[in-house]
Amino acid sequence: MNRERLDHWIDHNSGRLFILPAVLLILSFSLFPLIISGWLALSRFKITADGFSLSYIGELNFKKLLTGSQEFHFLGTKAAIEPFGWVLLALVWGLLAWASWRFITGDRFNLLGLIGRLIAFPLFGALAWNFATTLGESARLGSVSTTLFYVIVGVSIQFVLGTALAFLCAQNIKGRTFFRLVFFIPLMVTPVGIAYTFRMLADMSVGPFSPVWKMLGLGEFSWAADPWTARLVVVLGDSWQWIPFIFIIMLAAFESQSRDELEAAELDGAGPLQVFRDITWPSVAPVAATVVLIRVIEAFKIVDLPNVLTNGGPGIATESLTLHSFIEWRALNLGGSAAVAYSLLFISTIACVSFFQLIVLPMRRTRER
Amino acid sequence: MTGRSLIATTLAVGLALAGNATAQEFDGVTVNVMTFTGPQIAEPLQRRGAEFAEATGATINVVTVPFSDLYQKLLTDWISGTNSIDAGVFAPQWMVDYVTPGLLEDLSERVAADEALASDDIAPFFREFSQKFNDKTYMLTVDGDFHMVYYRSDVAEELGLDAPITWDDYLAFAAAAHGKDLNGDGEADYGSCIAKKRNAQSYWMITSIASAYIQSQGTSQGAFFSTDDMAPLYDNEGFAEALRVYGATGEYAPSDEINLDVGDTRSLFTSGRCALTLDWGDIGTLAIDAENSSVVDKVGAVILPGSARVLDRESGALVDCDATTCPHAIDGINHAPFAAFGGWSGGVNSKADDKVKDAAYAFFSYVSQPAQSNADVTVGATGFNPYRLSQFESRDAWVEAGMSEAAADNYLGAIQASLDSPNMVLDLRIPQNQRYQQIVLDTAIARFLAGELDIPSTMEAINEGWSEVTEELGMDEQLEAYRATIGAE
Numbered sequence: 001m002n003r004e005r006l007d008h009w010i011d012h013n014s015g016r017l018f019i020l021p022a023v024l025l026i027l028s029f030s031l032f033p034l035i036i037s038g039w040l041a042l043s044r045f046k047i048t049a050d051g052f053s054l055s056y057i058g059e060l061n062f063k064k065l066l067t068g069s070q071e072f073h074f075l076g077t078k079a080a081i082e083p084f085g086w087v088l089l090a091l092v093w094g095l096l097a098w099a100s101w102r103f104i105t106g107d108r109f110n111l112l113g114l115i116g117r118l119i120a121f122p123l124f125g126a127l128a129w130n131f132a133t134t135l136g137e138s139a140r141l142g143s144v145s146t147t148l149f150y151v152i153v154g155v156s157i158q159f160v161l162g163t164a165l166a167f168l169c170a171q172n173i174k175g176r177t178f179f180r181l182v183f184f185i186p187l188m189v190t191p192v193g194i195a196y197t198f199r200m201l202a203d204m205s206v207g208p209f210s211p212v213w214k215m216l217g218l219g220e221f222s223w224a225a226d227p228w229t230a231r232l233v234v235v236l237g238d239s240w241q242w243i244p245f246i247f248i249i250m251l252a253a254f255e256s257q258s259r260d261e262l263e264a265a266e267l268d269g270a271g272p273l274q275v276f277r278d279i280t281w282p283s284v285a286p287v288a289a290t291v292v293l294i295r296v297i298e299a300f301k302i303v304d305l306p307n308v309l310t311n312g313g314p315g316i317a318t319e320s321l322t323l324h325s326f327i328e329w330r331a332l333n334l335g336g337s338a339a340v341a342y343s344l345l346f347i348s349t350i351a352c353v354s355f356f357q358l359i360v361l362p363m364r365r366t367r368e369r
Numbered sequence: 370m371t372g373r374s375l376i377a378t379t380l381a382v383g384l385a386l387a388g389n390a391t392a393q394e395f396d397g398v399t400v401n402v403m404t405f406t407g408p409q410i411a412e413p414l415q416r417r418g419a420e421f422a423e424a425t426g427a428t429i430n431v432v433t434v435p436f437s438d439l440y441q442k443l444l445t446d447w448i449s450g451t452n453s454i455d456a457g458v459f460a461p462q463w464m465v466d467y468v469t470p471g472l473l474e475d476l477s478e479r480v481a482a483d484e485a486l487a488s489d490d491i492a493p494f495f496r497e498f499s500q501k502f503n504d505k506t507y508m509l510t511v512d513g514d515f516h517m518v519y520y521r522s523d524v525a526e527e528l529g530l531d532a533p534i535t536w537d538d539y540l541a542f543a544a545a546a547h548g549k550d551l552n553g554d555g556e557a558d559y560g561s562c563i564a565k566k567r568n569a570q571s572y573w574m575i576t577s578i579a580s581a582y583i584q585s586q587g588t589s590q591g592a593f594f595s596t597d598d599m600a601p602l603y604d605n606e607g608f609a610e611a612l613r614v615y616g617a618t619g620e621y622a623p624s625d626e627i628n629l630d631v632g633d634t635r636s637l638f639t640s641g642r643c644a645l646t647l648d649w650g651d652i653g654t655l656a657i658d659a660e661n662s663s664v665v666d667k668v669g670a671v672i673l674p675g676s677a678r679v680l681d682r683e684s685g686a687l688v689d690c691d692a693t694t695c696p697h698a699i700d701g702i703n704h705a706p707f708a709a710f711g712g713w714s715g716g717v718n719s720k721a722d723d724k725v726k727d728a729a730y731a732f733f734s735y736v737s738q739p740a741q742s743n744a745d746v747t748v749g750a751t752g753f754n755p756y757r758l759s760q761f762e763s764r765d766a767w768v769e770a771g772m773s774e775a776a777a778d779n780y781l782g783a784i785q786a787s788l789d790s791p792n793m794v795l796d797l798r799i800p801q802n803q804r805y806q807q808i809v810l811d812t813a814i815a816r817f818l819a820g821e822l823d824i825p826s827t828m829e830a831i832n833e834g835w836s837e838v839t840e841e842l843g844m845d846e847q848l849e850a851y852r853a854t855i856g857a858e
Contacts (some may be wrong), residue, residue, distance in 0.1 A: 044841060047800060052448055069837055073812070140821050205623065224628035274386070302432070311568040314627050315819030316812065327568065329440040331803040337858075345607045 041338035054334075061339035073316060073324065076134030076142030076339065085132035094129035096121045099358065113357075120354040123204070123347070141317065143324040143340070146190075146231065150320060151299040151351075154235045154242075159292055161239070162246025170254035171249075180251070195308030198237040203310070227317035230310050234318050237305045242298070246291055253287035254280070254288035282366065289360040293352060299346040395427030395728040401547050401857075402429060402715075402729070403640050404458040405436040406830070409651070414458060417736045421551040427728040437568050437669045440466075440803050443466075447472040448719055455721040456729035461499040461508050461711040462796040465850060469800065473507040474717040479730050490757045492788055498795065499711045503853075508714035511742070513756025515787040516577040516709045519651045521644045522669040524551055532671045533645070534702055536578060536614045539674050540621075542647050547621035552641025552663055560621030561785050562634040562643035567815035569630035572806045573648055573709040573796075575615050575814050577673055580705035580794040582607035582687065585679040585695045589856045592705065593805075595682065596857040599848040601835040603810075604828040606687040607680030612817060612824045619818065627818045633758050639664055643728025649709065650754030653780040657771040658749050666773050670783035672790070675704035697792040705786035707794045712756055747772075754784070761785055768800045798854040799847050801838070809834030 010017065041061055053158070065074040072131040081089065103109060103117060133144045152248050165183055171178050186194065204213045204221060213219050223229035242262035257280060303322040306312055312327065319327075321344040329337035372740055384646035391584060392627030394652075402418075404410050411433050432454065434442045443457045448470060467473045479501075480488055489498060495510040518539065520532055533539040539561070547560030560724050563569045576592070583602050584592040594601055602608065623637065631648060638646045639655050639662040646652060655661070656668040678687040679694055688694055697701040717726050739759055744758055745751045747770035755761060761784070767777035787793065797806060810831055817827040841848050851857075 046842060047448070047466050047469055049469055049471070069833060135478065140816075204625065220624045222623075222625035222628070224625045227817070310628060311566055313567040313815050313819060315567075315816040315821040317819065330438055331808045332441055332444065332801060333804055333808065 016178045037341060038332050038339045040234050041342045044333060045334040047332075057335070061335045062343070064336065065339055065343065070336070072140070072142065073142055074142050074343070075130055076145055077138075077140040078133040079139035080130045080138040083134045085135045087252065088135075089128055089132040093125055096125055098228075116354070116357065120350050123350055124354075127347070140315065141227070143271070143319045144343075146304070146319060147300060147318070147321045147344070149231060150235060150238065150302050151296055154238050154302075155292060155295045155299050158239050158242045158246050158295060159288070162243040163250045163288065165243070165248035166247045166254055169251055178191065183247050184244045185250070186241050189241070191241060191304035192308055194237055195242050195305045198233065199309050200210070202233050224310055225314055227314060230314060230318045232303075234305045234309055237309065238299070238302060242295060247297065249287065249291045250284065254282040278337040285366070286360065286364045289355075289363045293355050293360055296355060297348065297352050300344060300351070310311075373630055393426040395425045395724070395731070397426065398728045399430060399584065400455045400725055400729045400732060400764045401432055401453065401739070402456045402458060402732070403432045403434065403439070403446075403454045404713070406433040406438045407752070408750060410458060411789050413511075413751040413753060417741060417745075418732065421732050421735050421761075425728070425731065427732065429732055443467075447720070450720075452694060452718060452720045453755050454718060455725045456510065456715060456717045456733070458713050458733075461510075461714045462797075462798045464502050464507055464716070465798055465800055465802070465854075467716065468502045468507055472719055474719040474721075474730075475505050475507060475725055476509065476717065476730060477506045479734075480509070485738050487739055487757075487759075490739060490759050491737075492756055492758055492761075494708065494758045494788055494793070495712060499708075499714060507736050508716045510712050510714045510737050510756050510853065511733065512713035512753045513713040513746075514649050514710045514754060515665060515784060516535075516573065516647060516649060516673055517670050517783050517787065518672075518674055519638065519646050519648060519656075520545070520669050520671070521551060521641075521664065521667055523667040524549075524644045525669065532669055534671075534700075534757035535676045536581060536611075536674045539645060540614065540617055543618060543621035546644030550645075550693050551644060554641075558642045559623055559637070559644070561618045561645045562622055562637045563615075563618055563626065563630040563647050564629055564631070564634045565619070565818055566625045566630045566633075567627075567811060568807070571818075572811040573707070575810070576794070577709060578614050579608050580707045581676040581677070581703060583675065583680050584705045584794050585690070585697070585703045587697060588793050588795060589858065590842070591855045591857065592707075592850065593797050594848075594851055595773050596852050599839050599844050599851065601695045601832050602680070602682070603831040603835065605682075605685035608828055608831075609824050610676075610678075610687060612827055615814075616817070616824075623767055624808035627815070636670060641667075650780075651749060651752060651785060653749075653772075653776075654747060654754075654770070657776070659771060665691060666776050667773065668776065668780075671779045672704055672783055672786040673681040673703040673706050675699075675766060677692075677702055679703050697790070697800045704790060704794070705794050706790050706791050708787075708796055711796050711798075712754070712805070713752070738808075755781065756823055795855055799850040804838050805835055809838065 040054070042056060042058060044057050046053050046055070063305060064070045071176065082299040100117060100121060103113060127144070127148060131148060132144050133139065134141045169180050169183070200206055201209065204210060204219060204223070210219065213221070223233050257307045260281070261279050262275060265279050270278070301322050302320045303326060306320055307326070308321050312323050321340055323339040325337045328340060402414060404414060411431055414429070414431045420433060422428055439459055442468060443454060443459060445453065446454045447467070455844060464473065476579050480486060491510060492513065495513060499510050500506045500508050507696050518533060520542065525532065525542070528545050530542050530545060531538070533542050543560030545560070548557045550556060551558040563574050564858050565574065580592050584590050590596070592602065622646055623629065634643070634646055635652060635655055636646065638652060639658070641663040651670065653670055657666070659665055677690050679690060681688045681694070690698050690701050690703055697703070715736070717729045719727065739757060742753070742765050743760055745753045746755045747766050760766070761781050764774055764777045767781070772780065813822065813827050813830040813834065816822045816830070817824070822830060
């Protein structure tokens with residue numbers, strides 16, 4: 001009788017049982033470290049005669065980052081907002097207000113969406129405010145704003161250039177197979193290799209381009225000594241590596257669009273711009289949104305380039321959140337390091353989920369319609 | 370006798386004298402040794418490892434990681450019980466974090482029984498301080514480290530300048546040489562090149578300058594904290610003056626100096642582009658490498674420059690040197706040579722198998738023995754600098770390596786002057802010193818150099834940061850450890 005009941009139970013739960021090993025594997029490799037690092041973020045690590053100890057200190061590590069001794073490092077050094085900061089702030093807050101209004105008055109209003117927006121929009125507003133207050137002459141960006149700069153500026157450049165190159169290579173031009181291969185190569189190079197290559201290329205005094213800089217009177221200019229040029233060089237290196245990723249996916253999207261639609265539009269007398277705007281772009285937009293999402297997730301974790309190119313300098317100008325966490329971790333401030341990592345996880349998760357809900361899904365819906 | 374047979378004979382004699390590592394004694398034993406990504410340090414370990422393997426049967430597997438990761442990688446491997454690494458060559462200043470939880474093997478008995486090591490030949494500072502913790506030997510020194518100032522002797526002669534004695538002399542020398550063509554390539558060169566890159570060596574450089582102002586009463590006074598209450602010594606006129614000097618050196622430096630580490634400054638100096646630099650002993654031997662250096666026999670070395678004014682710890686102000694304020698002054702100038710880093714040293718994992726421990730010790734002993742060490746310290750590429758008395762006494766190896774007798778006298782004299790100083794500054798060796806130096810101090814100095822902080826804000830940032838770390842780790846424990854490491858009464 002018992003045997004029968006067991007067989008019945010197994011039959012009934014076979015789906016769950018089959019999937020159990022995979023679930024356990026995922027839990028052990030992702031959820032377990034997440035829980036442990038969560039515990040670390042609330043603890044203080046100390047070397048003792050017995051090995052080491054972890055003592056619970058509550059939210060102290062996060063408090064240090066937000067209002068304590070590490071505020072300058074994490075959030076930045078604030079000053080009065082300058083005109084550019086106000087423009088930026090007005091733009092972001094305006095956009096958030098418009099998105100909120102559209103959601104409330106639109107036909108897709110729902111409780112879950114409201115909760116999501118109540119979490120995400122204040123966070124984005126606060127991040128924009130923090131960015132604006134740390135932009136001025138006497139202010140300094142912290143690792144949060146520096147990371148946002150890498151994500152927004154870097155991914156924008158990569159998307160525009162990657163898509164443009166893909167669009168060109170999708171046309172019937174001579175040597176396009178060669179260009180496809182060339183444009184794809186940087187993606188296969190290790191990030192640290194790229195960082196060292198860029199460090200060499202960007203050396204103004206002995207690098208391969210030094211004669212050019214000297215001819216332009218820039219021989220004594222040091223990009224590494226200026227916060228914004230240093231950040232731009234990091235973005236440049238990152239873009240060189242990741243444009244191929246966007247290129248290859250967008251190329252596939254361009255090439256898979258329906259030829260019938262294109263030919264029909266051309267027969268109807270549509271010009272190239274009109275064809276791109278009304279047929280090509282709507283067709284590749286869902287893929288574009290997805291590829292940007294993947295890049296954004298990756299860009300939040302940038303560490304190799306600033307670590308090798310500038311070691312986070314000048315000062316802390318090029319330090320991303322991952323590098324911030326890494327530097328704390330290698331001095332065995334495990335609690336501080338985990339707190340930075342958790343903050344990054346929170347920001348990037350909210351940003352990516354919001355991007356998916358607010359950009360990717362609507363684009364897919366539009367395409368399906 | 371060919372080079373190969375000479376090496377074979379040296380090996381045979383050395384290992385026979387060691388008495389604990391006869392041929393093929395370690396057949397089948399593999400020792401994983403971790404150190405930093407070379408080529409310095411890793412290269413001689415790999416080269417000597419191959420020789421050692423041939424003579425003993427042991428396999429020496431040198432694992433390298435970036436310098437900034439070394440402390441944490443090794444400690445994590447051992448403290449977590451992974452124990453994939455059997456031994457490490459690292460900074461003795463980190464020893465406290467390894468000894469406290471019992472991760473390092475006590476080598477005292479092995480050293481006492483090891484005649485081939487010639488322990489008495491190791492300079493007392495390294496033998497008694499760098500190698501030991503709580504009177505027990507945990508590490509074997511394979512490299513001697515002090516900061517010194519190097520200057521271009523030909524440039525000094527041409528400009529009618531003397532070697533810098535004070536930090537103001539350093540600035541004056543740098544100002545006079547800056548913008549002149551120092552290597553004959555038709556381009557203007559630099560007065561001073563110092564490794565100021567963040568997360569590299571910058572925090573040692575500022576300490577070398579600050580030491581002259583902060584410590585004047587001898588080694589046991591300490592240059593980092595008050596020995597009474599563990600208050601950091603970073604918010605006073607002495608450190609403010611050090612920051613002023615450190616910042617001012619940048620006026621005579623390459624425009625990207627804040628992105629240069631010691632590898633970069635060494636290249637610049639040996640290619641003749643800098644009149645002055647602040648570095649460990651490596652410059653002396655790199656400069657005589659005729660293949661890569663354009664300053665062969667054009668380099669002078671001096672003990673770290675000093676100051677005629679030192680910190681009065683009561684008032685926090687700088688006061689003039691006299692017999693009371695600067696008892697160790699030379700001609701009225703207080704010098705405080707900084708034993709930055711303390712010299713690469715080998716330590717053995719206490720949890721390794723006994724046979725592996727023996728093999729690891731025998732390997733470090735072999736590398737450190739005079740037959741090997743006296744040759745290695747004369748080669749710039751090894752990263753090993755002199756630390757044995759015999760290396761200072763005989764000039765033969767140095768002359769054979771390409772140094773003129775006068776240059777050898779000058780170079781070894783500067784190291785000897787540092788070693789003999791009763792006012793030597795010992796590097797910080799309290800628990801989790803990396804958090805104090807590599808995080809708080811390094812970040813504040815980087816922000817100062819980048820123009821983010823002025824002098825008072827920099828001092829405030831260091832003071833607050835260090836106090837916070839001390840509070841977190843326990844003031845009493847930290848103070849006790851600090852006092853013990855500098856021998857404070």
